Amino acid sequence: MTGQSTHGGGRGRRGLLPVLAGLPRVTEAYGPTWRARLVEVLHLMTSLALALFYLVPACMLVVSATWVGFAVTLPWRPEAVDRSVGALVMDVLVFLVVFPAVAALLARLACRIQRERLDAVFGIVETSPPDPLSGDGPAVRAWRFLFGRDSWSMVVYSTAAGLHGLLAGGVVMVLVVCGGAAAVGALFGIVFVLVQGSLDDLVGPLTLVVVGPLAALVGLRLTTSLVATEVLLHRMLLFEAPEVRIRRRLVHVQDSRLRMVDAAEAERRRIERDLHDGAQQRLLALTMTLTRARSRVTADPQKALELITEAQRESREVMDELRQVARGLHPRVLTDHGLGAALPVAAGRAPVPVRVDVELEDRPSPRAEGVAYYVACEALNNVAKHARASRVTVAAERVAVSARPTADLLRLSVTDDGVGGADPEAGTGLYGLWDRVDAVDGVLTVHSPAGEGTVLTADIPWEA
Incomplete structure (x- = not known):
């Protein structure tokens, strides 16, 4: 995961990641x-x-x-x-x-x-x-x-x-x-x-x-x-000045929209590739197995039974593969039981030990839960690919920012003890995370000093 972005705005994408929008949380960053x-x-x-x-x-x-x-x-x-x-x-x-x-x-x-x-x-x-x-x-x-x-x-x-x-x-x-x-x-x-x-x-x-x-x-x-x-x-x-901020915001919206279109197209191609190379081929094999079993029902019932058993096994594998494809879209456990139940499932698929700490008495809006789950999954993927970490902590809590409960934030943080010092230009997926969080007026914070691990924090409006 990346450490931060610097100045660039319309001159390049590096300036499109607002790493910290609030006052400094020095204690969180320096221990x-x-x-x-x-x-x-x-x-x-x-x-x-x-x-x-x-x-x-x-x-x-x-x-x-x-x-x-x-x-x-x-x-x-x-x-x-x-x-x-x-x-x-x-x-x-x-x-x-x-x-x-x-x-x-x-x-x-x-x-x-x-x-x-x-x-x-x-x-x-x-x-x-x-x-x-x-x-x-x-x-x-x-x-x-x-x-x-x-x-x-x-x-x-x-x-x-x-x-x-x-x-x-x-x-x-x-x-x-x-x-x-x-x-x-x-x-x-x-x-x-x-x-x-x-x-x-x-x-x-x-x-x-x-x-x-x-x-x-x-x-x-x-x-x-x-x-x-x-x-x-x-x-x-x-x-x-305010007019320049508006212009900068328009540039952010334009670039993030283009990146989200690219990300959606890449995701569509991924699903198409996974279905074509995986489930579609297995369904074709399942169809051929059932056809062979049907042709042998009369002549060789025992062989037909073996082929039907093989078809059952292939059907289970197809179901598992379809679940893997659909898991990256919107898991059923998130819809039915909320973020507190979905995050441990996502953590269980990570190749490194992950500690999950969820303190949510109520459920935020479905959109906020979906964004937080996406951020957690993508952050864990980044840790597995780039961080070389030995342990990860995923935490979710409700943060009150004013007297109005509707203004509360869902704060999701992913902390690892990896190498840190990554770069958004290195293809670590942080622009996609920022686009997803910014689309609901959230703030993505990343602190990643070299050699000191990475802390990623997403503050998402509770009623996004």
Whole structure:
């Protein structure tokens, strides 16, 4: 199964898989809580380190605006008379062309770095729309690339990300790093005071020993909220304008529709091939066996009985093969008994040990059950083909997202301990999964770091 997709939108299919649409579930991705907190702290410290770089584009634009302000008033001053035209043209070129162009390029680089960071750490990616400049000439495209609306939007985002990095990273630095360092230093101070014998000086170190860890704990508790605000900022500012989102959505619908048509045609050919090569041939053999038995009923009753027995055996094999063909369509157990009974059946056919954990008091809509069952079966097939896993866990639960029960989600997750690090372009079937989940307005999440297994999560509307 695949790890994720990156930016591509209309430029290729790789951008069509929205890996994570919600806030980061760091604990699920990185295991124990302490490890997740460490990842969050390191992420915020990195944001603090990058904050100054993120603020450079805005600073350059402030410098350009300041020069414009001086240029408006400078000609009225006596000392401005001695300035040559060449120097003025050079200033205009530097402050009104070079500085804004460099600021736009740096802002684009800052947004690219931020996308890659959120993608690598939390699996949060964004699909890009079709290139609106594809029909323009090179000069127009270069101008829009440097001075278009997208560039100014990225300057705004890089500035907001820089300010957020300074605030969030500063909080983590003061509370977690400084608090922990102060507590450790205070311990050495206590040892020094005890050696010196000045017990009156223990108040300060003892206070730091108590306050330092408390500050570090408060900072660790705040890291999840600070990361969540950063992700929210990313989603609000770095994602495109509403009309671009609509265009991107239309591209998704068009491409997913084409892929679903291709998938339906491939499934039809598979069924036709299975019926022709399997059941049809066996039915032909069954017909020939019954014809031979009929011709020998009078002349050789014993041989006719043997042929009838053979025909019964072939008929059972035909039935088994037809069940295998129909099993991939919609199993009867899913219709009659629901997802809780169908998932163990699907797990029993997997070549690796599968643990099934279903916590569903009620049944979702039949469409939601069908999508979840399809995702589970395809995910188990991917595990068998690509993951080289030794164990798999399939879990299904109902997740409440608001006070309205109709807004609940059916969350299906498939976790394996395989090699991970797969690619949607490698033919692992994730585009088909995404198409099926997206068709009911669900969200498919895949976390697959190399060497650490894969976690696939499908959030499907309960009343899909």
